[in-house]
Amino acid sequence: MNPSVDALRATFGNAIGRAAESCGDTIVYVRPDALLAVLGWLRDTPEHRYDYLVDVTAVEYRDRERSLEVVYFLRSLDRRADLRVKIELDPAGDLTVDSVVPLWRGADWLERETYDMFGITFKGHPDLRRILMWETYAEGYPLRKDFPLRGRFSRAEQVRQALAANPEAHYSMEELSIAEAYEELPPDMKERLRRGERGTLPHSE
Amino acid sequence: MSKRTIEFALATPGVDTQGRPTRVPLGTLEEPGLEGEHMLINIGPQHPATHGVLRLVVELDGETVVRVIPHVGYLHSGFEKLGEYRHYNQIIPLTDRTDYLSPMANNVGFALGAEQLMGIEITPRCTVLRVIACEMSRIISHMVWLGTTSIDLGAFTPFLWTFQERERIYNLQEMWTGARLTTSVTRVGGMMADIPDRFVEGLRHFTRTFPKTLAEVDRVLTRNAVWIGRTQGVGALTAAEAINHSLSGPMLRASGVPYDLRKDKPYLGYDTYDFDVVVGEHGDVYDRYLVRLEECTQSNRILEQALDRLPDGPINVSDPRLILPPKSRAMNDMEAMIYHFKQVMEGVKAPVGEAYVGIENPKGELGTYLVSDGTAKPVRWRIRPPSFINLSALPKMAEGHLLSDLIAINASVDIVMGEVDR
Numbered sequence: 001m002n003p004s005v006d007a008l009r010a011t012f013g014n015a016i017g018r019a020a021e022s023c024g025d026t027i028v029y030v031r032p033d034a035l036l037a038v039l040g041w042l043r044d045t046p047e048h049r050y051d052y053l054v055d056v057t058a059v060e061y062r063d064r065e066r067s068l069e070v071v072y073f074l075r076s077l078d079r080r081a082d083l084r085v086k087i088e089l090d091p092a093g094d095l096t097v098d099s100v101v102p103l104w105r106g107a108d109w110l111e112r113e114t115y116d117m118f119g120i121t122f123k124g125h126p127d128l129r130r131i132l133m134w135e136t137y138a139e140g141y142p143l144r145k146d147f148p149l150r151g152r153f154s155r156a157e158q159v160r161q162a163l164a165a166n167p168e169a170h171y172s173m174e175e176l177s178i179a180e181a182y183e184e185l186p187p188d189m190k191e192r193l194r195r196g197e198r199g200t201l202p203h204s205e
Numbered sequence: 206m207s208k209r210t211i212e213f214a215l216a217t218p219g220v221d222t223q224g225r226p227t228r229v230p231l232g233t234l235e236e237p238g239l240e241g242e243h244m245l246i247n248i249g250p251q252h253p254a255t256h257g258v259l260r261l262v263v264e265l266d267g268e269t270v271v272r273v274i275p276h277v278g279y280l281h282s283g284f285e286k287l288g289e290y291r292h293y294n295q296i297i298p299l300t301d302r303t304d305y306l307s308p309m310a311n312n313v314g315f316a317l318g319a320e321q322l323m324g325i326e327i328t329p330r331c332t333v334l335r336v337i338a339c340e341m342s343r344i345i346s347h348m349v350w351l352g353t354t355s356i357d358l359g360a361f362t363p364f365l366w367t368f369q370e371r372e373r374i375y376n377l378q379e380m381w382t383g384a385r386l387t388t389s390v391t392r393v394g395g396m397m398a399d400i401p402d403r404f405v406e407g408l409r410h411f412t413r414t415f416p417k418t419l420a421e422v423d424r425v426l427t428r429n430a431v432w433i434g435r436t437q438g439v440g441a442l443t444a445a446e447a448i449n450h451s452l453s454g455p456m457l458r459a460s461g462v463p464y465d466l467r468k469d470k471p472y473l474g475y476d477t478y479d480f481d482v483v484v485g486e487h488g489d490v491y492d493r494y495l496v497r498l499e500e501c502t503q504s505n506r507i508l509e510q511a512l513d514r515l516p517d518g519p520i521n522v523s524d525p526r527l528i529l530p531p532k533s534r535a536m537n538d539m540e541a542m543i544y545h546f547k548q549v550m551e552g553v554k555a556p557v558g559e560a561y562v563g564i565e566n567p568k569g570e571l572g573t574y575l576v577s578d579g580t581a582k583p584v585r586w587r588i589r590p591p592s593f594i595n596l597s598a599l600p601k602m603a604e605g606h607l608l609s610d611l612i613a614i615n616a617s618v619d620i621v622m623g624e625v626d627r
Contacts, residue, residue: 023560106451109597
């Protein structure tokens, strides 16, 4: 068992849940509200120095009773040590956790991908948009277990949406406002952009 | 010629407020502010310099990059979702198609993850064969990188040399697996096939002649004034920034962080090979080039050592529940047939638990994270995609550089969109 677990328990008390070992790796569960404090402490305390964030992802189990887990893979480059931190969320409840981008810039796209695939909202993320799926994708979150392998919509509906997609709308409003190009667009294109640009994301309904 | 004449000569015809024709001298016009308005440039998704279907929306001030907004996902295939519906051995063909420039290394990465999950010890011959597979992949991946990057920066000749070398490795891969790209060379607990006769001979010939090409590329590029001008000081990241952005592989080492999973978390017995971890100093495009070029030399050294020590023996573990019996036995032996049937129909069950194995892929740390609930299909198969994470530092690296430098920086990340989008 990784010695950092005992140090964590001594410092954070009951914010640290159970710890487990699997295939040689230590996994420690942390209460969601203590996540930022725990990860910041692990990163900055000299004897631990988990300065490298390997990966951020989430796991949903086939067993509906089990909670959805957000997994942080930490590594100390100096000490050559690994630690896996997990937080548990209720899949039916509010899927919100604090973003770790303030600690590691590398979490930026990883959290966006986790949001894209699982619908977990990372509070405080500077730019939480879908990343692999397109912005108007309305079928939900593909890696959730209730998401069918072939998508939620019928093949006919998927084809219809693909054909109706407006290729000009693929600049976001934010990007167009950079160049002040938006003002110069013809009115009909502005209207189409306005319609096609962000669509309705499932969580805003 | 007086100033007035010049102003008159340059004047443009116009009308005054009363509608009478007049000439407006240019000199009296207000000088336009040089800060000007920013321009929006779209690069990709179909653009030869984006190395795949990457799309960059670039905000430019004149020729200077103010901001880059990358758009990825054009090649998203849902591999991780597909993996949840497949047996462990059935996932291996999917790994070919993620980083398709180094398919064999991906196969090895996944097999190691699944073996750690199931607690399998592979045979000595299999270990060495996998090292050979990984290092061959590193060489072809770096060769493609070197060729395409030199083309991006205007040098055509190295492209021809490096692709010729890659072709030679591809011929060896084809000899071994029957496929050039979709190799699927590993199985959980062993290899799909042993190397054929004359493979060792062919690879030895390659390792003897390959350094000559590297020396030629080195002579043409390393001290080339144009190459240096285009790459030195471009897209530099300090060691602290590289760590903060979770970079891995040559990108991390070029910034001066001596971290190589082959040395620091050894797998496949890499700690018993004699090779150097190549580290850069400045973290710019030039150092990334030097690191990758030198890594090819080191890979070549590892290949030579692996060929020297290649032991005889079986390539698969001797567990009939894991490894398919030979076809002749499956047809003639009742017991073998039952094992064959169970493996094909039910798959190999993994114990409850989870495993993460990171291997040093050509592009960085390829992580395989497998979570099992005791069935033959993983609950979650996560690929830690090195080029996806390396690419996320692109906006940071390109800020304040010229548009043409953006191409060099993007090339230096060494992305492969199959893996970025998965």
